[in-house]
Amino acid sequence: MDVVSPELNSILPDEIMDTEAIVIEEELPADATVPLAQVELPTPVPMETELPEIVNLSSAGTPMQRTQALTTSTSTDSSHCSMGSGTQLLLTASVAPRPATPAVSKSTSPGVSGGLQRLTTPFAIQGNHQIILNKVSATASSDEKSPSPHVLKQEGQKLVVTGLSKSGQPIVLALPHTNPKPGSAQATGDAKAQTQQFKVVTIGGRPDLKPVVGVQAVSTASQLLGTTQQSTLQTQQLKTVQIAKKTQASSSGPMITKFIITKPLNSKGVSGQTSVSPVITGRVIPQNTPGTPPRTISISETSAVQTVSSSKVPISPLKSPSKLTVVSVASQSPSSPQKSVALPINVALGQQILAVQQSTATSPAKGVSNSSTPQTMKPVQTVAVGGVGTPQFKTIFPLTTPPNVQQIQVPGSRFHYVRLVTATTGSGVTATASTSTNSPAIQPAAKPMVVNTAAMRMSVPIVPAQSMKQVVPKPLTSSAPQVATSSQTQQRLIMPATPLPQIQPNLTNLPPGTVLAPAPGAGNVGYAVLPAQYVTQLPQSTFVTLASSSSSFSTPTGIQTQARLSLNGLSTSDSSSRPRKPCNCTKSQCLKLYCDCFANGEFCNNCNCTNCFNNLEHETERLKAIKACLDRNPEAFKPKIGKGKEGESDRRHSKGCNCKRSGCLKNYCECYEAKIMCSSICKCVGCKNFEESPERKTLMHLADAAEVRVQQQTAAKTKLSSQISDLLTRTMPAITSGGGKLPYTFVTKEVAEATCDCLMEQAEQAELTDQPHAVAERMILEEFGRCLMRIISSAGQAKADCSINC
DNA sequence: GAGTTTGAAACT
């Protein structure tokens, strides 16, 4: 997993994630009771303005108010929240201390807060689909006033779910960490509870789709989480966040949702005293969008207790840093907006496990939300990092392998991005890693808080957010939910990551190919980049598939350039699937483009390199190197071989080769290596790599002949193997019918010699008849097969005779 | 497998 520095983050492509549905589920200890309060926002309200409308759920308000805003609203009450396009819903828990007077809007940053509204009041989300759930830190008094289980409480954690609206506006659900309560801290008595948790899911929405946002949040009473449970929670809490695209029957109209779930970082103001995990129940109701298929993003908690319906989005902050979070994200392919895609991803940071699932349905009618089905967590890797005075983190990655798991790939990139937003400190200033634009709104007052995602589901249309600069959602190919097979299906998952000190130790145990490196800038927001290689190695691992279009991949600067499209116009997934040759770098530390691994945006794995820095352990250096390469050449990581519009003939090297002595007929030449002709942009000397070149034709013929020969040999061997296997299959039952085994001793020296004689005979016969080499090989192999048949047959006969006589 | 050749990448 790569952690990208904030600097790089700023230059990341807008397309981060594109998922159709997100289901957040949290599994809590069985004893932990998770009250579920569902808030439904049934009534969509048309947006009157293009400006994103932000609804802020700030803790500054009275606890009851927040509770009502998030949890009180029920499905029957449509007036509370309806979101239309262009609406931005902001639920923010800010960390910053506030005056006794609850200023709800305080949490919002000026840039984003333009249309910020308090969530306490009914709000409508429309068209532009930016939903920000930001928990603003509440004053101590407010916290005290929150006896109600539904009241949001400071958890030192922040969950921000953001989605990109069709217009490019972000949808953010942020549960920042609220100010710690002394009392609660005492109750927990666990300093580790202070640890920041960030769970960020960014889903890029389709630009062409109109967002309909339905968010239902169910708050869980943190009170229920007893002190006794806390230790268990730290180690065992499983938080599952699923974003699943599903069709809501109740939805007034089709909706497309893009989600960004961001757990902002809070480094300040929160001492780990927070014992109570805030429970937020909110529901965003999908808005009718003509021509857009309904989408539902649901976040449900898969706690042992129960699973929430897809329409519900439970977000429950965990008390302790040690939590398992499963986030399921489903996205929709542009081509078939009605299709629902669920991508499973399981990421555990610290003790959290984040699982994201995305399922794809081919037809709108087929819209499926897997959120209802609890996922079985299968820890792939577990990293336990112990720190003095710091919460221990256990990283399990990936956890489960749902059948509908898809890899997260960035179009044209082999990097798999996971955006993780974490608090720099136990209490932190909310940092929304997702985008610089949206962060201001959330960060100022936001405090990290534990978000209880139990039984939460969110149905939110995903729409590309431009202002957020988050992600330009790309349609996912619904037909290929498992793995992106084409550039269209390439997806990127970006998860803001906690700063190195906290996260990196946890991630160090990640599989090779995963880069965990905090941003060199020491920013509190980092990006975790999951190399495609890792994904390839762990096909079963859960990943969030983010669909993005290549066009959208054109962010002004930045890491997007890391992504390198496969050569020869092949999709990233295709190229990634191919076995990569191990590098042999010795001096470049695999941090320069000399290294093919690095140039392809991959981590070195099973390479022969020495002093390799292209790995997780040297993420900082690696990020610097990437940045340096990009500074030298912004297109350094872009494919050199452009994909022709029609056929391979249009493919050509982006810069052209500069061969002097190879005649462009050796693999030294990048054009020849890519099996393309040199073009006018090449600066080669004595080029023979052109269409009419006789040398080239000869080489091509030779290469073709060699390839054919290899194929024939392979086919012959395969056929023989299958024949032998078939024979064994048919013969063995008869042989072993007596309960015995085939007497292997039957293959005596004499038998072996006889077999060799037969083979030699065939070889001689082929030679005498002047048969081609391939034919001769076939004859020999076939003879060998016949010999084996005879041997097996004789053995079987002997076995039968023995059984009769004996 | 060691050594050479080659051209892209990096550097000046």
Add this chain to the structure above:
DNA sequence: CAGTTTCAAACTC
């Protein structure tokens, strides 16, 4: 931008 150096892959023996 051009020339030089560095580097690792491709190639040869």
